[in-house]
Structures are given as C-alpha cells and as structure tokens.
Amino acid sequence: MQSVGSETDLASVESIEQELTLLVRRAQKVHLRGGPTEQVVERAAYGILAWLHDTGPLRSSELAAHFHLDASTISRQVAALEQAGLVTREPDADDRRALRLRLTDRGKKVLSTTRAERRGVVRELLRSWSPEDLARFASLLAAFNAGLDEHLTGDPHTAEGGQR
Amino acid sequence: MQSVGSETDLASVESIEQELTLLVRRAQKVHLRGGPTEQVVERAAYGILAWLHDTGPLRSSELAAHFHLDASTISRQVAALEQAGLVTREPDADDRRALRLRLTDRGKKVLSTTRAERRGVVRELLRSWSPEDLARFASLLAAFNAGLDEHLTGDPHTAEGGQR
DNA sequence: CCGTTATGGTTGGTACATGCAATCAGTTGG
DNA sequence: CCAACTGATTGCATGTACCAACCATAACGG
Incomplete structure (x- = not known):
C-alpha cells in the first residue's frame, strides 16, 4: 500500500476536519461594520468588493467562478452593491450581454475601512x-x-x- | 513598544484575513449526505451531532454557548434533529425547565457515516x-x-x- | 438570412441559517 | 407569595444560496 498515512496523520486529519467545522461556523460572527459612520457591508458583499478591488473589473460570471457560487446569488449581491453605490455595472463593449463590474470611489473607501477593521480583528486574535x-x-x-x-x-x- | 510586528507579520495577517474570508465562503459547499442511503444531515446539524457525541448529553444552552449562536437557532436545529430521530430531549431532573439532549443510536450511526465522509474529503484534500x-x-x-x-x-x- | 443552440445575466420560488423580541414555564431569594 | 432570573420555544425579519425559467445576445449551420 502506497503511503498509508500513519495514525498520527489520521489524527491530524480528524482534528483538522473538526476545527474547520467549528471555524466555519464561528468565523461568520466576525462580521463588521464598514466603519464608524459607514454603512454595513454584508459578509458576502465584502468578499466581492475585495476581489473586485484586487483583480480589477470583472464579470458576474467570473465572480461566481471564483467563489464557486451560483450566478443568481452573485447577481443579487451585485445588484445590492450597485444599489448602495459601491460598484457600477458598465456594459461590456465586446459582448453586449455582459457587464463589467467596477468599484466606485465610494466602494473603494468602504472596502478600505471594512478591510482595515477585519484585519484589525485578525491581528488582535493573532497578537501572541x-x-x-x-x-x-x-x-x-x-x-x-x-x-x-x-x-x-x-x-x-x-x-x-x-x-x- | 512591545513587538511592533514586522512588515512580514503584517503581510501574514493580511494574507490570513484574505484566506479566511475565502475559506469560510467556500468550505460551506463541502456539504455532505449522511451516507449512501442515509438522510441528509444539514451542515448546522452535523456540528451539533458531533459535539453531542464527543462530549455527552448537553443542554441547548450549552450548545449555544459552544457555537456562539443564539438559543433560538439551536432550538430549531435540535427540534429538526429530534424530528429526524437523531437526538432525544429528556427532561432534566435537576431543573425541570431544561432538557438534556442525547444522541440516539440512529443519530450515532448517521454521525458516523457523515463524519467518515467529511473526513474522507479532508483527507483527499490533504493527500499530498x-x-x-x-x-x-x-x-x-x-x-x-x-x-x-x-x-x-x-x-x-x-x-x-x-x-x- | 434565419433557425438552433449556447452563453451572460436576471427573476421567481424555495430552503436553510441566524438574530432579536416576545412569551411561557420553572427557579430562586426575599 | 411575589419579583427577578433563567432555559427554552415561537414569531418575525434578513441574509445566503440553489434550481428552474426566462430574456437578450452570440455563434453556427444551413
């Protein structure tokens, strides 16, 4: 048998599975405001803003692929972000069915404060x-x-x- | 000042925050059936079954504290688990308001297959x-x-x- | 040129997860 | 015994997510 995995490895895997279960459940609570006076950015929206910021204008379908989510889920979240004035949906010249999503200045600002806050929590958690x-x-x-x-x-x- | 944190540390924190965001979003998709012919165990329910199994009979409030969830959330999920015959709610002799939650044999069996499946996925993911x-x-x-x-x-x- | 099929996106319907507020029942301490 | 507290449930609202149905545009094949 090729590299069976020692008992220790199995224990690690079991432990990792356990901790991940807990982590995924608990980490959702670390949900933050977009800053002192800023509007709340939904947990889901934060990921979109961040990815859009870090990789430039994208289509909905590309976001869906990145997060492994259904296109409809992304569509609604993007609609909310546009509603809130954090992203714009520009028609794509190449393909008139498609839209390119781009952060607005306001979106960048909200991302920046939210991100700072989240990083602050993580830094605090990992202080020691x-x-x-x-x-x-x-x-x-x-x-x-x-x-x-x-x-x-x-x-x-x-x-x-x-x-x- | 005490251990300012080098630029490298900051980069690590930023990276960790980023990866956690993604992980929490994606990991929820690794949602599994309770076995070939078994019923589906909800993502939320799995954590409850596992904790109940590993730590013995508990009250709802103790589960809520463990997961840092509202009591109402746990209440509903436990009701569903009881409905499905996976846990029992026994009146607590010490305090007649409270209930002690205990896995049924069926609950243990479902947990065992679901857990095996989840561990299998994690093991596969960490194969290399x-x-x-x-x-x-x-x-x-x-x-x-x-x-x-x-x-x-x-x-x-x-x-x-x-x-x- | 049209049909046919494929692709990008949205909308309707549904299910689960979760929190807060209100409520009920039982406990505890004057 | 009444007041304050606590364990749990239920009503209501919201967020996240999927699938199916749909619309518009594209890409192909006669």
Whole structure:
C-alpha cells in the first residue's frame, strides 16, 4: 500500500476536519461594520468588493467562478452593491450581454475601512503568535484553499470515502 | 513598544484575513449526505451531532454557548434533529425547565457515516501534504479557534483597530 | 438570412441559517 | 407569595444560496 498515512496523520486529519467545522461556523460572527459612520457591508458583499478591488473589473460570471457560487446569488449581491453605490455595472463593449463590474470611489473607501477593521480583528486574535507561526498559518491556509478550489472546480464526486 | 510586528507579520495577517474570508465562503459547499442511503444531515446539524457525541448529553444552552449562536437557532436545529430521530430531549431532573439532549443510536450511526465522509474529503484534500504540515495545520487551526472562542466570549468590542 | 443552440445575466420560488423580541414555564431569594 | 432570573420555544425579519425559467445576445449551420 502506497503511503498509508500513519495514525498520527489520521489524527491530524480528524482534528483538522473538526476545527474547520467549528471555524466555519464561528468565523461568520466576525462580521463588521464598514466603519464608524459607514454603512454595513454584508459578509458576502465584502468578499466581492475585495476581489473586485484586487483583480480589477470583472464579470458576474467570473465572480461566481471564483467563489464557486451560483450566478443568481452573485447577481443579487451585485445588484445590492450597485444599489448602495459601491460598484457600477458598465456594459461590456465586446459582448453586449455582459457587464463589467467596477468599484466606485465610494466602494473603494468602504472596502478600505471594512478591510482595515477585519484585519484589525485578525491581528488582535493573532497578537501572541510568533512570526513563524503567522507565516506558516498563512501559507497553510493558502494551500488548503487552493486544494479546496481544485476540489470544487474539478469533478465534484471523485473525492468520496474511497470506493463506490 | 512591545513587538511592533514586522512588515512580514503584517503581510501574514493580511494574507490570513484574505484566506479566511475565502475559506469560510467556500468550505460551506463541502456539504455532505449522511451516507449512501442515509438522510441528509444539514451542515448546522452535523456540528451539533458531533459535539453531542464527543462530549455527552448537553443542554441547548450549552450548545449555544459552544457555537456562539443564539438559543433560538439551536432550538430549531435540535427540534429538526429530534424530528429526524437523531437526538432525544429528556427532561432534566435537576431543573425541570431544561432538557438534556442525547444522541440516539440512529443519530450515532448517521454521525458516523457523515463524519467518515467529511473526513474522507479532508483527507483527499490533504493527500499530498507532509505529516509535518498536517500536524502544524491542525495545531494552528486549533489555536486560532481557541483565540476566536475567546474573542467571541469576552468583550465583543475590545478588539478594534488598536487605540480608540 | 434565419433557425438552433449556447452563453451572460436576471427573476421567481424555495430552503436553510441566524438574530432579536416576545412569551411561557420553572427557579430562586426575599 | 411575589419579583427577578433563567432555559427554552415561537414569531418575525434578513441574509445566503440553489434550481428552474426566462430574456437578450452570440455563434453556427444551413
């Protein structure tokens, strides 16, 4: 048998599964205001603003692919963001069905304050961590996300218990 | 000043915040059936079953405290679990207002298959990781969760940007 | 040129997750 | 015994998400 995985590995996997379950449940509560006088940015909207900011104008479909969400979900969230004046939907010259989403100045400002606040919470949470652990955690999280992305992108069934 | 945090640390924090945002969004999709012929266990219900199994009979309020959720949320989810025959609500002898929640045999069976399936996905996702990284990720996640727990338990406001 | 099929996006309907406010029942301490 | 408290449930509102149906435009094939 090729690299069975020691008992220790299994214990790690079990522990990771457990902690992830808890994390996903609890982390949603760390939901923040867009700043002192700013409007609230929905948890879902924050991710969109951030990704739009970091990667430039995108189409709805590209956002949906990034988050592995249904197009309709993105559509509604984007509609809300536009309503709030945080993004604009410009017709795409190349394809008149499509729209390019772009942050407004207001959107950039709201993202910036919200992001600062969220980073502040994370920094506070990790206040006592060593720089090495911080760096490790960052890189392990990124690796995990990459694996998750692949898992969700590829065949959505291969990764079962084993046989089947 | 005490350990200002180097630029590298800041970059790690930013990266961690980013990855967590994505993780929380994406990880919810890894939602599984309770087994081949078993009923579906809601994402929320899985956590309850698992915690109940691992720590023995609990009250609703204790579950709510563990997950940092409102009592009403737990109440509904527990009602659904009872409906499905996965847990029982036994009157508590000490306090007749309270109920002790206990897994049924069926609940244990469903948990066991669901958990196996989830662990299978995680194992698959982490297939290529070194044992060291697995162990590190497990322990860092646990530490992060502990910090999160503390943050949510304690004053829900102290962890702002910094001064204030 | 049209049909046919494919693609980008929106809208209707539905389900789950969650919080707050109100309520009920039982407990505790004057 | 009454007041204040606590465990739990229920009503109501909101956010997140999916699927199915739909509209508009594109891309192809006669």
